Amino acid sequence: MRAEQRLSFTRWTAGSAAVLLAATAAAACGGREEEGGTTASGECKGQQTTGITDKAIKLGGIYPLSGPASAYGDIPKGIKAYFDYVNAEQNGIGGRKVEFVVRDDGYQPPKAVEEARRLVEQEQVFALFQTLGTPSTTATWDYAGQRKVPQIFVATGASKWGTDTKHPWTIGWQPNYISEARVYAQYLKTEKPDAKVAVLYQNDDFGKDLLGGFKKAIEGSKISIAQEQSYEVTDPSVEPQMRNLAGSKADVFLNITTPKFGSQALAADAKITDWNPLHIVNNVAASITVLRxxxxxxxxxxxxATYYKDPIDPQWKDDAEMKLYTAKMKQYAPNADPSVPYHAFGWAVASSFHKTMQAAKCPTREGLRDSMRNLNNVQVPMLLPGVTMTTGNGDGFPIESMQMMRFKGERWELFGDVIDTRKVFGPLTG
Incomplete structure (x- = not known):
């Protein structure tokens, strides 16, 4: 796949974009052109309008379209389908057609920085929408903050996106890894209160965040960690770690991996005949594309555990949003399988951006920043019933509720109730 994909109906050149930005934004906002954009008037005076006019909005995403985490390359396909649908049938977002430029960082932080600079300085995007991965987002959020560019709904559940107060321009979307870990801990407290847990985790902020959250959540219970094994994203295989974990004879295996290594760990677990633990796989490696x-x-x-609707779960076959999603994926992304959960993820996060942008008081970068940090029980149709988006003063975590699911036959089956970790464990703070 090429490093850059243009996902829009409107093709811009650098020259035409500059002219359009200068002319249309100035007319719409009554401002004058300055370096980096035009000046808005009225309540929005002095705020940044780079990348947005009264007719268009330009977003930039950074994904590992290649490399060890390339399975996540399905996400922008769902986003593309949503924006193409909105552009064609709803006149865009607030009358603005969305152009979505996707860059490939190969899951390499230095490359992510390079692509972020290209999107902001050359492509002149309004916002960075969906930077995937904890390492890549960590490498780029200082830059986004310095340039005062919204880095909205990053595709990583690291807790620091919500607890760090020095980066107001960056925010997550999916349940953070500590909240996800709390859900697994709560499940085990009920189902296996004396569990001995073996853990495989990716040796970076992602893996350590979820593991640390799990350890904290089981404090005071009889659940214990029997053994831990880490792996690097450059490792060819995790089979050696799996053999070591099997020797612990733990009765629960907590699989904290990204898709490639999630598949390897699942396969290795199946091969080890004298070890049969309850296998918990974290959400980011729970896609059907990992299991198949x-x-x-x-x-x-x-x-x-999950928080959005599974396209192959029959309970959603008559759901209005699922019907819309399936139809529009077939229409606007005919080569993308609607049953792939990463496509539904992309659709859900694009819908979340739509609602957040609509709620912005000013059509500016500052307006988007303020909107994403003042979400009030926002309902997104592709999220599970009971799961909404809420942020506010001291709460930078849009989604903190999840529901457990078990793989049966050829699909996941939800069970139990939605667990709101805010209510069960209290708010997550820095």
Whole structure:
């Protein structure tokens, strides 16, 4: 796949974009052109309008379209389908057609910085929408903050996106890894209160964040960690770590991995005949695209947690949003399989951006920043019933509720109730 994909109906050149920005934004906002954009008037006076006019809005996303985490490359396909649908059938967002430029960082932080600079300085995007991965987002959020560019709904659940007060321009979307870990801890406290847990985790901020959250959440219970094994994203395989973990004889296996290594760990678990733990796979590696290569017979009764609707779950076949999603994916992304959960993820986060942008008091970068940090129980149709987006003063976590699911046959089945970790464990603070 090419490093850059243009996902829009309107093709801009650098020259035409500059002319359009200068002419249209000045007319719409009554301002004069300055370096980096035009000056808005009235309540929005002095705020940044780079990348947005009264007719268009330009967003930039950074994903690992190649490399060890390339499975996430399905996400922008769902985003593209949503924006193409909105552009064609709803006149865009507030009358603005969305152009979505996607860059490939190969899951390499230095490359992510390079692509962020290109999107902001050359492409002149209004916002960075969806920077995928904890390492890549960590490498770029200082830059986004310095340039005062919204880095909205980053595709990583690191807790620091919500607890750090020095980066108001960056915010997450999905449940943070500590909240996800709390859900697994709460489940085990009920189902296996004396559990001995073996853990495989990615040796970076992502893996350490979820593992640390799990350890904190089981404090005071009889649940214990029997053994831990880490891996690097450059490792060819995690089979050696899995053999070591099997020796612990733990009765629960907590699988904290990204898709490639999630598949390897699931396959290795199936091969180890003298170890049969309850297998918990974290959400980011729970896609059907991760499980299918392992063989469905080998992943029966694996559990995980989720917060958005699964396209292959029959309980949503008559759901209005699922019907819309399926139809528009077929129409605007005919080569993308609507049953792939990462496509539904992309659709859901694009819909979340739509609602957040609509709620902005000013069509400016500052207006988007303020809107994303003042969400009040916002309902997004692709999220599970009972899961909404809320942020506010001291709360930078849009979604903190999840529901457990178990793999049966050829799909995930939800069970239990939605667990609101704010209510069960209290608010997550820095």
């Amino acid at each position: 290569p392992v063989g469905f017979k080998n992943v029966q009764n694996v559990v995980s």
